[in-house]
Amino acid sequence: MANELLPTLEPGLPVWVKPNAVDDNGHPSLEGGDAVAYVGRLDAYKGIDLVLGLARRLPNRQFLIVGRGDREEAVRAATQQAANIEWTPRMNPDEVLALMARARVLLVPSMWDEPFGRVAAEALSVGTPALVMDRGGLGEIVRGLPHELTVESSAEQLWSDKIERLFNISREETALLRQQCRARYEGAYTPSANAEALISIYRDALQRVG
Incomplete structure (x- = not known):
């Protein structure tokens, strides 16, 4: 999102970008599990229909869905049609x-430009990679992993x-990826990292005004 907005601002204007903080209530898991998870609103703009389509396409993968919304009936019908x-x-x-921690991957297929994807950062906090739609601020959370x-x-x-690729990597690669997900969270999204970033912004701003 920052990369999309910066070109619209006045050239030379000082800009600071600080991500939101996510509480560290998770218990990181280096192993994960064998499920594909989705946590969020069951609405079309959140991409729940894509999740259901993927569940039909990948019948050998377990899909764990958590949430309420306008597409509840579609989700209920899908659970009756697919084991x-x-x-x-x-x-x-x-x-x-806990559910995120035991998933192999969390899907965040949002169809709109979310400024920040909290659920993706929460997944990283427990070591679970988030596979996200590259729109808005979502891509910035996982880019480089x-x-x-x-x-x-x-x-x-x-x-x-991409889901199958994450299931087919070795156990060692899975553990390393999950370590890197947790490290990304610790470096950018913990309350302490957020506070340090905010202090740095204030310090820089004060130096600019003398």
Whole structure:
């Protein structure tokens, strides 16, 4: 999102970019599990229909869906038609983080330009890679991590290929990726990292005004 907005600003204007903070309530897992997770609103603009399409395309992968929304009936119908989809309408925050920790990957296929994807940062906090739509601020959360965790469009083939790649890497590569996800969270999204970034911005701003 920052890269999209910066060209619209007055040239030479000082700009600082600081990500949001996400509480460190997770328990990082280096192993993960064998499920594909989705946590969020069950609305079309969040990409839930893409998730259901992927579940049909990948019948050998378990899909764990958590949330409520306008597409609940579609999700309910999908659980009745496909044995690999499990839907839980509500979970408390600790349960959500535990579910994320035991997933191989969290899907964030948002169809709109989200300024920040909190659920993606929460996934990183427990070591789980988030596979995100490269729109708005989502891509900035995972860009630079191994295995190209951004997807450029809603084409199911692109998403299914990247999901399968994450399932087919070695156990050692999985553990390393999860370590790097956690390190990304610790470096950018913890409350302490957020506070340090804010202090640095204020210090820089004060130096500029003398």
